[in-house]
Amino acid sequence: MKKKPYLSIALVAGLAVSSIGAQAIYAKPAETAQQVQPFNVFDNKVLDKINVENIYNNIEYLSRTPRVAGTEAEHKAIQYVKEQFESYGYETELQEFTFYGYTAPHTVKLSIDGYTGEIKPKSFTYGMDGNVSGELVYAGLGQTSDFEGKDFTGKIALIKRGSISFADKVLNAAANGASGVIIFNNASGELNGTFGSPSDKYVPAVGITQEAGQALLQKLNNGESLNAAIQIEGAEAGMRTSYNVIAKKAPTNKNKSTDGIVALGAHHDSVPGAPGANDDASGTAMTLELARVMKDLPTNMEMRFMTFGAEELGLIGSRYYVSQLPEEEKDRFVGYFNMDMVGSRDAGDLVINTVDGSQNIVSQTAQASSARLNGEPTPIQTGGSSDHVSFYEGGIASGSFIHRPLEPWYHTPEDTIDKISKEKLQDVAEIVGTAVYDIVRPDNQGPKGNRGKEQKVPHLYYEQDVK
Structure with missing residues (x-):
């Protein structure tokens, strides 16, 4: 993507960026590129420091x-993130919390008498163990x-994905008495899903592909009688412990500082079986790099x-x-920038997800930043299923940076480092980094x-049943 160093006059006039200190500069319609340029000097304080190799190497690790x-693997990742923050000079806190955890089964089998096609059944997060069999009956959308x-x-109920x-x-x-369920996808690819919460x-x-499901449905529609057997073993559930990693940067000039707080972040966990290079080692590594970049820059509010x-x-x-934030800190929060899946070469274009689709x-x-850097603002879409939702629920302005449509390797063992694009990492780091600094810069x-x-939106905790 070719970078454009300055906004056009029309674009400058058209962007309504009421929240930034440069508003007075933008308000003059007769500005020349040379007059706008001093604002971009502040961008360069960030752009000159970003090292995409640091991001890539942290993703690889x-x-x-x-x-x-x-799990122990997540705890090791947490310690790594903490050590990286500390190597930049930050005092870093581990915030412990407990939750009801789930371990995926080691055995997931599905056999259907009278069907010889390939079936690769997948379990659902929070699904239960069991060994059941019975006549296969179609139940539409369930x-x-x-x-x-x-x-x-x-x-055994055969159900199509969708609607609920x-x-x-x-x-x-x-x-309604079914002893087991088979859900087939409504799009190409494997079905990797979650029930969202446990239930006895x-x-x-199990979940199967659209192709296998349609083949089974065709046999049933032709009047064939099919018997299915589901075997699931090894699923475990119980209370677990995890941590949030928090590094803070105080204002550098307390005489001119505001009382605001600006935050940026990502999630460091992944789904079972997925190395999670893009989801979300990419966002975690970008958080680390932007923390390194911002450490010694002059800022007027807490980061x-x-x-x-x-x-x-x-x-x-x-x-x-968010639940542990004192009310006065919630009142001080200016905004939270979330980075989730920001580096896949196989995903679509960058978008900014806000919970309600509003500015x-x-x-x-971020739109003003991407307009300055790339010549056009990054589009906004309505979207949840990531940590910006939690801040929105707490009444804090938030947005999540992600590429859409998602890559085909999402939540699979193929989400690996070789699928990561350094160009995309560079682009997102520049947009988020300059946008954040635009808010916190000392002038x-x-x-x-x-x-x-404050409002609850639990339906946005997961990605269309998946994430």
């Missing part, structure tokens, strides 16, 4: 093994209405650099962090925290 929340007038007692959550599909089937009402369930645990299980670490200081400053006497309404 973190993604050598899956970092499932509550909604309540799909079971009306049908007898599923002791049978995986958990609701399984609970509906179980409530689940029955054994926090954070990585969160147990994001993949429902934003648990970040929700705990806030995070999206505004900017605002903005102050603008606390919003």
